[in-house]
Amino acid sequence: MITPADARSGKGHRDENFPVASRLIHPRHRPPILAFYEFVRTADDIADHSALKPVEKLALIDRLEATLLGKTNDDPVGVDLRSQLAARQLSPRHAQDLLVAFRMDVTKLRYRDWDDLMGYCTYSAMPVGRFVLDVHGESRGTWPANDALCAALQIINHLQDCGKDYRNLNRVYIPLDVLADTGTGVAELGGERASAGLLACICRLSRRTRALLRESKPFSARIEDTRLALEVAVIQTFAEQLVRLLSRRDPLSERVHLGKAGVAGFGMLGLLWGATRRVGRAFAAGHTTQDA
Numbered sequence: 001m002i003t004p005a006d007a008r009s010g011k012g013h014r015d016e017n018f019p020v021a022s023r024l025i026h027p028r029h030r031p032p033i034l035a036f037y038e039f040v041r042t043a044d045d046i047a048d049h050s051a052l053k054p055v056e057k058l059a060l061i062d063r064l065e066a067t068l069l070g071k072t073n074d075d076p077v078g079v080d081l082r083s084q085l086a087a088r089q090l091s092p093r094h095a096q097d098l099l100v101a102f103r104m105d106v107t108k109l110r111y112r113d114w115d116d117l118m119g120y121c122t123y124s125a126m127p128v129g130r131f132v133l134d135v136h137g138e139s140r141g142t143w144p145a146n147d148a149l150c151a152a153l154q155i156i157n158h159l160q161d162c163g164k165d166y167r168n169l170n171r172v173y174i175p176l177d178v179l180a181d182t183g184t185g186v187a188e189l190g191g192e193r194a195s196a197g198l199l200a201c202i203c204r205l206s207r208r209t210r211a212l213l214r215e216s217k218p219f220s221a222r223i224e225d226t227r228l229a230l231e232v233a234v235i236q237t238f239a240e241q242l243v244r245l246l247s248r249r250d251p252l253s254e255r256v257h258l259g260k261a262g263v264a265g266f267g268m269l270g271l272l273w274g275a276t277r278r279v280g281r282a283f284a285a286g287h288t289t290q291d292a
Contacts, residue, residue, distance in 0.1 A: 004060050004075050007052065009045045024231040032084040032135050039068065039081040040098050040128070047105040048169060057106045065099050068092050090134055094127035101125075109170055110186075113177045114208065118151060120173075125154035136225045149216035149236060155209045156242050159202055163189055163252040174201050194250045206246045213240055 025033065046052070046060045067078025069092060085092055101124035111117045129146035158165070158173035165171040166189035179186065182204075184197035194202065216236060223229040245256050 002052075002060075004042050004046060004064050004077070007046045007049050007060065008042060009048070024227050024234070026225070026227050029135050029228075032081075032088060032090070033132060035077075035081045035084040036095065036128075036131055039064070039077045039095060042075075042077045043099055043102045047102040050168065054106050058103060061099055061102055061106075065096065068095055088135065090131075094131040094134070097123045097127040105169075105171065110172050111175050113175045117155070117173060117175055121151040121154045122147075125150035132228070133223075136223075136228050138223055138225065138228070142219065142222050145216050145219035145222060148212045149219055149232070149239065152209045152212040152216065152239055152243075153235070155205060155212075156239060156246065159205060159209075159246050160242075160251055160256050162202070163191075166190055174205065178204055189252075191252060193253045198252075199250060202251065203247055206243050209246075210240075210243050213243065 043061055043064055046057050046064075049057060052060070063072070064075055064078050066072045067075040068082055070082060073079055081095060082092070084090075101120065104120060104123065108120075111120065126143075126147040129150045130143060133140075133142055133146060155173075162172075162174060165173065166186070172186055172189065174189075176186075178201045179197075182197040182200045184195065184201055188195050188198050191198075213236065220229045220233040220236060223232060242256065249256050
């Protein structure tokens with residue numbers, strides 16, 4: 001059997017749709033975040049590997065977890081993350097939760113309804129933001145807003161890649177009840193263009209994702225670390241623009257990603273929005289101190 005390293009797709013943190021430990025993050029926090037990313041990316045590539053059988057994928061994911069927990073030293077990404085966690089006295093729980101999601105990717109190919117999909121996001125998306133918050137020593141009071149943003153990012157990715165996921169992996173993240181409500185068959189995800197019914201599904205899920213982004217809107221202002229708060233503000237801005245694109249484009253036949261100009265423009269908009277909120281927060285804190 002191949003090793004976890006052999007299963008890597010070659011994709012790195014700079015290839016993701018959203019920033020991963022960008023230069024906004026303080027250098028002292030980047031090593032654990034990047035170690036976490038490399039571990040998670042390896043597990044994700046195993047789950048998505050086209051040539052491996054399900055039983056082989058699950059065995060490789062189990063092997064990664066064993067290394068993470070110190071039972072073996074077989075895989076460098078597990079050893080590196082374990083070392084970073086130990087240095088900061090952090091739990092492996094978030095990484096283990098993500099491994100649950102990757103096992104689901106291997107064994108669970110359909111989702112019944114929105115709640116079923118949110119259950120998946122609890123393991124596939126929310127732990128990513130929670131880990132970054134823990135690295136920065138942020139309050140767990142930020143978790144609800146984090147969870148809303150991370151779930152929104154996951155669903156955006158599902159909608160962007162809905163055709164590819166179906167064609168290549170037979171995975172369908174669009175809930176079956178939404179497909180049924182619009183009279184849309186799963187096989188329509190394999191078409192060159194989305195049918196009217198499939199577009200209606202995507203628009204419906206985009207609206208629900210927009211609601212998640214409304215829940216996450218206050219997130220950046222609740223974060224103590226200014227650099228992390230600015231990064232979250234940029235991600236929030238990117239997500240809001242992508243949901244707008246999904247509401248009017250066909251992901252089967254059109255690009256639903258931000259180009260370089262879009263990333264630069266909306267990134268600057270996100271930075272300005274985040275900075276404005278930080279100034280407002282500082283101003284409010286100053287008034288509170290004076291009132292006291």
